[in-house]
Amino acid sequence: MLLRQFTRAPNNMNLIRRIATNAILKNQTVTTNIDYNQLVLVDVNDKNGYATVTLNRPPVNSFNLELMMALSRALDQVERNNSRGMILTSIIPNIFSTGFDIRELYQADERRLREFWSVLQDCWFKLYGSTYPTAASINGHNPAAGCFFALCCEYRAMVRNSKLGISGARLGISIPLPMIYTMRSVISTRQTELALTTGTLFTSDDALKVGLIDDIATDRSDAFAKCEAFLDRFKDIPPVSRGYTKRSVRQKDMEEIAANRQRDTDEFVRAVLNPEAQSSFAAFLGK
Numbered sequence: 202m203l204l205r206q207f208t209r210a211p212n213n214m215n216l217i218r219r220i221a222t223n224a225i226l227k228n229q230t231v232t233t234n235i236d237y238n239q240l241v242l243v244d245v246n247d248k249n250g251y252a253t254v255t256l257n258r259p260p261v262n263s264f265n266l267e268l269m270m271a272l273s274r275a276l277d278q279v280e281r282n283n284s285r286g287m288i289l290t291s292i293i294p295n296i297f298s299t300g301f302d303i304r305e306l307y308q309a310d311e312r313r314l315r316e317f318w319s320v321l322q323d324c325w326f327k328l329y330g331s332t333y334p335t336a337a338s339i340n341g342h343n344p345a346a347g348c349f350f351a352l353c354c355e356y357r358a359m360v361r362n363s364k365l366g367i368s369g370a371r372l373g374i375s376i377p378l379p380m381i382y383t384m385r386s387v388i389s390t391r392q393t394e395l396a397l398t399t400g401t402l403f404t405s406d407d408a409l410k411v412g413l414i415d416d417i418a419t420d421r422s423d424a425f426a427k428c429e430a431f432l433d434r435f436k437d438i439p440p441v442s443r444g445y446t447k448r449s450v451r452q453k454d455m456e457e458i459a460a461n462r463q464r465d466t467d468e469f470v471r472a473v474l475n476p477e478a479q480s481s482f483a484a485f486l487g488k
């Protein structure tokens with residue numbers, strides 16, 4: 202009960218979340234027979250109160266609408282459980298995520314594409330705007346959307362010999378605002394612009410040098426242990442003031458997206474349906 206009070210969001214952020222959620226309640230595509238609890242696993246460690254959120258869509262954790270919805274639900278669960286912290290990771294040994302499922306983007310149905318983006322925005326509001334401490338245990342390659350979600354966290358440990366970055370420019374996709382704001386919250390504006398306009402996939406050494414990750418790990422369990430050690434740093438910090446400060450730092454970005462949510466969706470749809478991007482997707486899929 203006390204914990205719930207400590208982790209409650211500031212009122213204005215609740216308003217942002219409400220505006221954001223209302224926007225997607227209209228026109229949702231209904232997806233049936235999906236076990237969302239299996240696509241993203243949520244496990245809470247009783248000893249330290251940390252929740253582990255594990256992406257579980259083999260072979261490569263590509264984000265389709267269903268995985269995105271499962272992540273959104275998992276983040277709700279973490280919030281509801283009043284977890285003391287959260288570690289985002291993947292079940293696949295050497296892959297965190299491959300990014301968006303190209304089959305979701307190629308010759309996409311516009312209505313489903315809009316819903317896909319709307320759920321991604323939801324995930325962003327929930328993760329970037331969370332009050333509890335967050336860390337990403339990056340156990341392998343992480344191009345595009347997985348990198349985006351890892352950057353929403355407060356700390357990243359990545360196993361050596363993996364690559365990370367937002368590579369949309371290589372596929373002819375202009376990068377949407379939530380990705381720009383999120384990367385800019387981690388590295389400088391200059392480095393963000395360079396990384397996103399070149400679609401750079403950073404090696405672990407280069408990612409560390411530029412500040413995209415905080416530590417290089419020897420393997421997945423080392424990455425996970427490093428994330429736990431990061432969360433432990435907040436053990437003696439009162440969570441309510443910590444949460445308010447984190448939210449205040451991130452608030453301007455969130456207010457801007459909440460106020461321009463429809464335009465952000467329109468931009469994404471335009472970026473995905475543009476012929477240049479569509480021919481990259483066709484080439485990837487061997488069409």
Ligand SMILES: CCCC/C=C/CC(=O)SCCNC(=O)CCNC(=O)[C@H](O)C(C)(C)COP(=O)(O)OP(=O)(O)OC[C@H]1O[C@@H](n2cnc3c(N)ncnc32)[C@H](O)[C@@H]1OP(=O)(O)O
Nearest residue numbers: 260261263299300301302303304342344345346349369374
């Ligand atoms: C933040 C968003 C803003 C920017 C927008 C970006 C749009 C995107 O996210 S597009 C996706 C970008 N991602 C990539 O370009 C990564 C492409 N994949 C890889 O580099 C590799 O697959 C990997 C390094 C992640 C893994 O390599 P590995 O050798 O282990 O496995 P593969 O044999 O390559 O793949 C296994 C299997 O999975 C299929 N696959 C891989 N990625 C995707 C994908 N993004 N969408 C759909 N399917 C994918 C791959 O074709 C293989 O399928 P088959 O077994 O049927 O051949």
